Amino acid sequence: MKKIICFVLISMLAVSCKDDDTLETTSIEISFANKINSQNIELNTGVYQTTLGESYSINELKYIISNISFIQEDGKIFTYPVEDSYFLIDEEVPSSKIISLENIPVANYKKIEFGIGVDQSNYPLNGVDNFVPTAQESQMLWSWSAGYIFFKIEGEYSSTGDQPDDDFLFHIGSHGTNLDNYKTVELSSDFGFDFTENTLVSIEADLSKLFNAVYDIRIEDKPDIQVDPVNAPKIAENASQLFSSVPLNSTE
């Protein structure tokens, strides 16, 4: 009897400290490649065409990636800790385009979900305030509104499709509590995100879609879009359609 009790207790002891069966974790990297016509963007010098016949160049391209989560085939979700889940992608800074995440449970995920911008339910809570210095240094903060700029593109355009020489700028964020321009993106992949095999995820953003994904944008109609309740949501919606996951060997 004594032996049995001891055995039971010891075996309880042995298993009692295991959370569950997915203890194994890994670090992963997600790369973002900003492209137009399958080519990497050339800041300042590249000239591109919209489907409405305008031409444009890009001097600055920045956006906030947030709230990353990984979803398995059976719907099981792993959400990366919110306070560590804010990243600034800056086309000009190569290192910013590779996001490193730690302690991801090893599994074969079917989908990746992330946000563009900062969701209101988390701002300024859950440590999101700690992203303020980064955002401010990169001019991704509207100081007068205490809010983040989620997506920023600046450049020049020509309404006739010639050499661009008129300025345009889109600064998209939420307008107080009136209008929430935070968007989520869900990427699935036929080949999966199998972290048992490799730990790299490659995401491409096709910037040409910013002008036509859901809404056709004629830059000349409103070349300066900031706190604009009519046009900012259209840009935000288009921006949420830029992304796709690509097989690793096609990233170059």
Next chain:
Amino acid sequence: MSKVFLFLVLILCFACSGDENTYVEISENKKLDFPQPDFFPQPVYNLEENPPTEKGFELGKKLFYDGKLSSTGVISCGFCHVQEFSFTHHTHEVSHGVDGALGTRNAQPLMNLAYFEEFSWDGAAQHLDSFSIIPITTDTEMNETVSNVINKLKSDQVYSELFAEAFNNGEVNTQNMFRALSQFMVMMVSADTKYDKVLEGNSVFSEEESAGLSLFEAKCASCHKGILFTDQSYRNNGLSIDPRYNDIGRERVTGLEEDKYKFKVPTLRNIAVSLPYMHDGRFQSLKEVLDHYDSGVEPTQNLDPSLQQENNLGISLTETEKNQLISFLKTLTDDNFLLDRRFSEF
């Protein structure tokens, strides 16, 4: 046998508590009691998420009065928010910042902030914890970057210790800095006025104050509503547009034409000491404010409907009525709050 059993059960109890054991209990950092007044609504600020503590409050107060938060090292929050004047920039129409720079708006009083949903004249901040970004980074105010502030605090031994004592993770970071400032500010509850004493049955209004109260309820309380004396809405009260600022008000936050020239209806608690008045501090006395409502209202875009009834602009008031209203408004001054040593710089 029973001893062995007990022993094993004990081991079992402790087996999984490894994480908790590394937690350092901060026993000396006492939680502060939030002074909820009887007649007030429930706080909007989430006091459980960021409970004011002795050390957090002390840290917040030190930050509030520290010029380190500005680029020149001399402009603190307290520079424009002076306690005796209900934490406003007394006698300054618009607030001054670094190197004598002039802002475009009048510093708002700080009190009862736990009950407010949005902050600043146009509601630009939706949470008290994020409000401080605005004065710290605005070029005509403290003109500093949040990164610089954090670096300055990190290199200061006293701050490192205070952050360590005030917060569980002990880090000198943006969130903890803003949370400490909020802890200091949410404790600023002002509810000890003659008005409150009358409500409690411990005082009575004079005849003139009573007459003022009746007028107030009839002519002012639709906007300056309830125990906080504001419905927290944004309205255009018919001020002429000052071409120096051409301040579009709430439109800057929402981008909506219908919000042009609208500003937050201010609380009237401690109004007698928080001059000058209006978002740009254009009026120096309550008499001037009432004169405006009586005869100065202009039909600018989005003028509030309550100020344009039956083709009459404003709120008509006789001189006697104005005096009665002013007598009533003076019952909203809370001397104990204005002199409360817990909030004072020295």
